[in-house]
Amino acid sequence: MGLDCKAFAELARGDFEFTRETRYLTGIIKLEFGGGIVWALNFHNGVLTLVEDGVAVSDSDCKIVVGGRSDQWESLLEDKPLPFYQCLQSAAVKHQMKLSDTNETFAYLPALNRMTTLLRQLKNGRA
């Protein structure tokens, strides 16, 4: 899909809603994009400190895990996605994308929604 993790990190750190909705989060959000591309978003007390390659990071070391095949991500990140790719949760239930069910997953849903919006902006050249 060609998403640039550094560009995402810069966008996320400058985004009011994303930084507000990740407040107090300490730990890793792992994003598996398919084709061996994995990002590990590292947070400390709400601050996104590092976005690194996450291939070697196990799910059990993460607070939240999101994943899918590259074609599923393509569908999710369309500007106007088809039903039911409107968000991670509907894509997980209806299209079998992977989404953890930890307390943090539910607690940080506002951040995950915003993250999806930022990824859409990046993919579609609107960032």
Added chain:
Amino acid sequence: MTKHDPITGRYVYLTVEGIEYRVYYEEAGQGIPLIVGHTAGSDGRQYRHLLCDEEVTRNYRVIAFDLPYHGKSLPPYGVRWWEQEYNMTKARMIAFPNALSDALGLDRPVYMGSSMGGHLACDLASTCPERYRATIAVEGALRSAVEYVDVGMAGIRKEFDNPNVNRTSIGAAMMLNISPYSPEENVREIQWEYACGGPGIFAGDLLYYYYEHNMSDDEARAIDTSKCMLYLLTGEYDPNTSPKETQALADLVPGAKFWPMKQLGHFPVTEDYTKFRQYLLPILEEIKANS
């Protein structure tokens, strides 16, 4: 010049299952009574655009009520509600609009509801057709989508009634139900309303939405649309009750009419009222012509 919406609000006392409830409702317009019921965990604010639509209110008295424990309808005074888990049952869902209709002296109103209110429109047409001249199920079906039903109440409470999770997340979760074509202001308004709900209320409402509403094929076939016409409207982006689920119901109810709605989701009345009214107005015209 001071600007007002043409909406007035009042409290009415309704007795249901032996408990007196102080119930808030808003209304606008005159003519055929149209009771509108909100979605699980939300309240009658969802209908503010409809209540301000002169094309509707010139012929219809629109009444939007907050179920007890929702919006401005507080939990019942004198009941130790904090000592029991809140759950919404089918019997109670049916009883509230009936009691409201009786209390306000309405003559065979129309009922329209969305989500759990949409399921209720089907249950009202089935169980008390003599009370309503028509019901309009917005996102109604025989039952909700199996992928969500299979989660179970324990899973539902983990997501929506969890002390580790801030209420903002309930609003955020509603994104799954919303069309990407909806104006962002409206999306945020839906999320705001959900973030304002009482503790455990959304989860408890889902007992009715996912489990207590479960209409059999035979019950659907027995709905008599000559007594109470059943109209069905479902948004294409609704994963909980998709057009496929509503079509299954429409295929069973003789005379029922169904329109899938393009570019709308589970909350069409609030998501994009300008789109929704294009489907609603012809239905209201037909009901008026048949009244």
